Amino acid sequence: MRGMTDPTPVPAALTPEQAAIATDAAAARPLLALVPIPDRQSYSSLATYADCPYRYALRYLLKIPGPSVVAAFSFGTAAHAAFERFTRMRRKRRAEGGTPPTRQELGRWFGEAWKTVEFPDEDSRAAYWLRAGPLLDAFWAIEEEGTAEVVGEERWFRLALAPAGAPPFTIGGAIDRIDRLPSGAVEVIDYKTGRPESQAPLEENLQLTIYALACRDGLGLGRPERLTLWFAESGERRSTARTDAQLDAARDEIAERVARMRTGELRATPSASACRWCDYRDLCPVRAPEPAGA
Numbered sequence: 001m002r003g004m005t006d007p008t009p010v011p012a013a014l015t016p017e018q019a020a021i022a023t024d025a026a027a028a029r030p031l032l033a034l035v036p037i038p039d040r041q042s043y044s045s046l047a048t049y050a051d052c053p054y055r056y057a058l059r060y061l062l063k064i065p066g067p068s069v070v071a072a073f074s075f076g077t078a079a080h081a082a083f084e085r086f087t088r089m090r091r092k093r094r095a096e097g098g099t100p101p102t103r104q105e106l107g108r109w110f111g112e113a114w115k116t117v118e119f120p121d122e123d124s125r126a127a128y129w130l131r132a133g134p135l136l137d138a139f140w141a142i143e144e145e146g147t148a149e150v151v152g153e154e155r156w157f158r159l160a161l162a163p164a165g166a167p168p169f170t171i172g173g174a175i176d177r178i179d180r181l182p183s184g185a186v187e188v189i190d191y192k193t194g195r196p197e198s199q200a201p202l203e204e205n206l207q208l209t210i211y212a213l214a215c216r217d218g219l220g221l222g223r224p225e226r227l228t229l230w231f232a233e234s235g236e237r238r239s240t241a242r243t244d245a246q247l248d249a250a251r252d253e254i255a256e257r258v259a260r261m262r263t264g265e266l267r268a269t270p271s272a273s274a275c276r277w278c279d280y281r282d283l284c285p286v287r288a289p290e291p292a293g294a
C-alpha cells in the first residue's frame with residue numbers, strides 16, 4: 001500500500017563505490033554487472049531517470065529507500081482508494097438494477113482507506129483530515145449525477161516495447177480511471193490531490209502519454225480521445241490529447257531513454273529544482289546547493 005513506511009533503513013552514508021557513480025560512467029559497470037537495468041519499467045522509474053539518472057540508480061538499482069513517509073502521498077492514496085471503490089460499486093449496482101452509492105458510503109470508504117495509510121506525525125494527519133470533507137464533497141458534486149460511463153478503475157497494464165536491435169522491455173502501471181465517451185472513444189483520468197498549478201504542462205506530461213500508449217497498444221481500447229488530470233479538491237479538470245504520431249515518437253523516446261540506462265549512463269544531473277526535493281539530497285555527493293532564501 002502506498003504511504004506505508006519502508007522497513008529498509010536509510011544508510012548514514014554511501015560507500016565510495018556508490019558515490020563514484022554520480023560522476024563517473026565507468027563506476028556504474030560493477031553495479032550493472034550485479035544489478036542489470038530491469039526489463040520492467042514504470043512511469044515513475046522513467047520520470048526519475050529523466051530528472052536525474054543518479055537518483056534512478058539510488059532508488060531502483062541500489063534500492064535505497066526514501067527517508068520518510070510523505071503526508072501528501074498518504075492522503076492521495078486514501079482518496080484514490082475511495083474514488084475507485086465508489087465508481088466500481090456504482091457500476092456493479094447499476095448492472096444489478098440497484099441504487100447508486102451515497103455520499104455517506106463515499107465517506108465511509110474514505111475512512112476505511114484512511115486507516116491503512118501512515119503519516120509522518122499526528123499533526124500532519126490531523127491537518128490532512130480537515131481536507132477530507134471538502135475533497136469528498138467536491139468529488140460528490142461532480143459524480144452525484146452519475147452520468148459518466150466508467151469502464152475501468154485502477155486498470156493495470158503492461159505495455160511491451162521491442163526497439164530494433166535492443167532487448168525488449170515492458171512498462172507496467174495502473175490507470176486511475178477510464179471512462180467511455182459518447183463518441184465511443186475513451187477518456188483516461190488521473191486523480192490528483194495536489195494543487196493544479198504544481199503540474200507540468202499537459203502536453204509534456206509523460207504519465208498521460210504512457211497511459212495513452214497503454215490504451216492504444218496494450219489494452220486494445222484505441223487512442224484515448226481525452227487525457228485528463230482531475231484535481232479532486234477543487235473539482236477542476238484539465239484535459240489534453242495525443243496524436244498517433246506523438247505516441248509513436250514517445251515510444252521511440254522512451255526506448256532511447258532505456259537504451260541510455262543500459263549503457264550505464266547513470267551520472268547525476270544536479271539542478272536546483274531536482275535536488276531541492278530529492279529524497280537523497282543528504283546522501284548525494286554532488287547535490288546542487290539550496291536556492292538562496294529557501
Ligand code: SF4
Pocket residue numbers: 051052054055268269270271274275276278279280281284285286287288
Ligand atoms: S540530490 Fe540532485 S544530483 Fe543528487 S541524486 Fe538527487 S537529484 Fe540527483
